[in-house]
Amino acid sequence: MSKVLCSVATRGRYFTTLPLVLNAIINQTKRPDKLIIFDDNDEPQDMRKELIYSYFFQMLDIKGIEWEWRYATRRGQHFIHQSANTEGFDWVWRVDDDAIPEPDVLEQLFYYTDDGVGAVGGSILTPPYMPDTSKITGKIDNINSEPNIQWGMIHQETEVEHLHCSFLYRAMVHDYNLGLSRVAHREETLFTYGLHQKGYKILAVPGAITWHMKEPTGGIRMEKNKDLYGHDEQIFRNILDYRSKTIVVLNCGLGDHIVFSRILPSIPSAEVFSCYPEVVPGKSIAEAHSLFGDIEPWNIYKKMDQWKWKDSLENAYRKMYL
Amino acid sequence: MIIIAPYAQKLRTDKENPKNYPYWEELVYELQKTMHVVQVGVEGEKQLVPDFRKNLPIVELRKLIQECRIWIGVDSFFQHLGWDEGKKGIVIWGPSDPLIFGHPENINLLKDRSCLVDNQFIWWEATEHSNDRFVKPKEILEHLKE
Numbered sequence A: 001m002s003k004v005l006c007s008v009a010t011r012g013r014y015f016t017t018l019p020l021v022l023n024a025i026i027n028q029t030k031r032p033d034k035l036i037i038f039d040d041n042d043e044p045q046d047m048r049k050e051l052i053y054s055y056f057f058q059m060l061d062i063k064g065i066e067w068e069w070r071y072a073t074r075r076g077q078h079f080i081h082q083s084a085n086t087e088g089f090d091w092v093w094r095v096d097d098d099a100i101p102e103p104d105v106l107e108q109l110f111y112y113t114d115d116g117v118g119a120v121g122g123s124i125l126t127p128p129y130m131p132d133t134s135k136i137t138g139k140i141d142n143i144n145s146e147p148n149i150q151w152g153m154i155h156q157e158t159e160v161e162h163l164h165c166s167f168l169y170r171a172m173v174h175d176y177n178l179g180l181s182r183v184a185h186r187e188e189t190l191f192t193y194g195l196h197q198k199g200y201k202i203l204a205v206p207g208a209i210t211w212h213m214k215e216p217t218g219g220i221r222m223e224k225n226k227d228l229y230g231h232d233e234q235i236f237r238n239i240l241d242y243r244s245k246t247i248v249v250l251n252c253g254l255g256d257h258i259v260f261s262r263i264l265p266s267i268p269s270a271e272v273f274s275c276y277p278e279v280v281p282g283k284s285i286a287e288a289h290s291l292f293g294d295i296e297p298w299n300i301y302k303k304m305d306q307w308k309w310k311d312s313l314e315n316a317y318r319k320m321y322l
Numbered sequence B: 001m002i003i004i005a006p007y008a009q010k011l012r013t014d015k016e017n018p019k020n021y022p023y024w025e026e027l028v029y030e031l032q033k034t035m036h037v038v039q040v041g042v043e044g045e046k047q048l049v050p051d052f053r054k055n056l057p058i059v060e061l062r063k064l065i066q067e068c069r070i071w072i073g074v075d076s077f078f079q080h081l082g083w084d085e086g087k088k089g090i091v092i093w094g095p096s097d098p099l100i101f102g103h104p105e106n107i108n109l110l111k112d113r114s115c116l117v118d119n120q121f122i123w124w125e126a127t128e129h130s131n132d133r134f135v136k137p138k139e140i141l142e143h144l145k146e
Helices: A018-026 A051-063 A077-085 A105-110 A187-197 A226-241 A254-261 A285-292 A300-307 A313-321 B024-031 B058-067 B077-084 B137-144
Strands: A004-010 A034-039 A066-071 A091-096 A099-101 A117-125 A158-160 A167-170 A201-212 A246-250 A270-274 B002-005 B037-041 B052-054 B070-074 B089-093 B107-110
Touching (some): A004 A018, A004 A077, A004 A105, A018 A051, A018 A099, A034 A077, A051 A066, A077 A091, A077 A187, A091 A105, A105 A117, A105 A167, A105 A201, A117 A187, A167 A187, A187 A201, A246 A254, A246 A285, A254 A313, A270 A285, B024 B137, B058 B077, B070 B077, B077 B089, B089 B137, B107 B137
Parallel strands (some): A004 A091, A034 A066, A117 A201, A246 A270, B002 B037, B002 B070, B070 B089, B089 B107
Antiparallel strands (some): A091 A167, A099 A201, A158 A201
16 A cells, blocks of 8 residues: 655744644544654744644544654755655655645545556635636646636546645655745646656546635745745746756766767757766756756766666666656 | 776765775786786876876777777776777776676676675765775686686
């Protein structure tokens, strides 16, 4: 049976919506195998001293849900999500600290986790705004021209290209972009679209309703610096501009370039960024950094480590790019 | 003519790269009895033979490989270059795994798989050099007789 981690990233909401979220998670009809609360507050507190939290922790113990309160690094929620992504679970249900799931959300989402599915999301409702979703495509090309399908009541299973806010996703397949700023604008769009680009289905499904109790304080809205949003938006736009290409980033040794050169002809529409252009012609690594923010997802050694790789370096490159 | 590429990339610390073969001088002494030995490498590496060609561009290295009878190296870029040129060589392995980083077309000399480090994908700065990981020159010379 697949193992599910529930991750909650929280900042500035100890005494507003976070208790509601935790209560909702504890009372799911399908229990997650573990809950990690990533505390990203500037001045984190020991919540065991708070009566309501002490009850939550006891309820988790009684229900047999392993839990952990982890103090985060205050670099933004994308770092938190990547930490959850690589925690060793099969699936991660990410829940925002102001998004309260109905009791059967995890059960409903999990129902769709077939082979080939990368992420499943339900409705994330912020009344009174509830657009008609019947004609929404969920395609990345339409991201600026249509509402997100999750903003309204979803009436039928729909294959989309991106999700937002809260969803269940297949772990260890795609990395969060850690080149985004602390506000992590577009982080979930980039992440789910990355799963889509890797060939996994992204599903918006009916019957899984989360109530998004947006607050003017807390969360990423605590950041007021518009430049950070601009920085992240530019990375998002750059990645979209290259979406018809297979981006190759060779930030590695000369020998690795030589091995990689054997598979380059098999890669469709390769756009190469290279350290040794005399071996593998391409643009500079600095340009890749500038365009995409984070080039670690193309670190072949990191990938081989994650994959517990035993096969050849050449085949590792095949797995990454073909 | 035989090419030797004795050294793996210099580490960012002053430590010896754990992939470097410790018995080159002994091996080179034997090789030079019957063959002209060309050493390739970069400035700053220890010279082992009179004919040391430093900092050759890739294109020159490729030409040299085509001219040699065989080459001997460690797990460095050179073993990939020799393979890419289709010229069989001898690779002396220590802590890194030839099944991952090597090529079956070469003669891969690994003393024992117990000599490999557990994590093959960390920085080599984290691994100590040990002479015990490597085969002795005699075994390499045996393969040259084939």
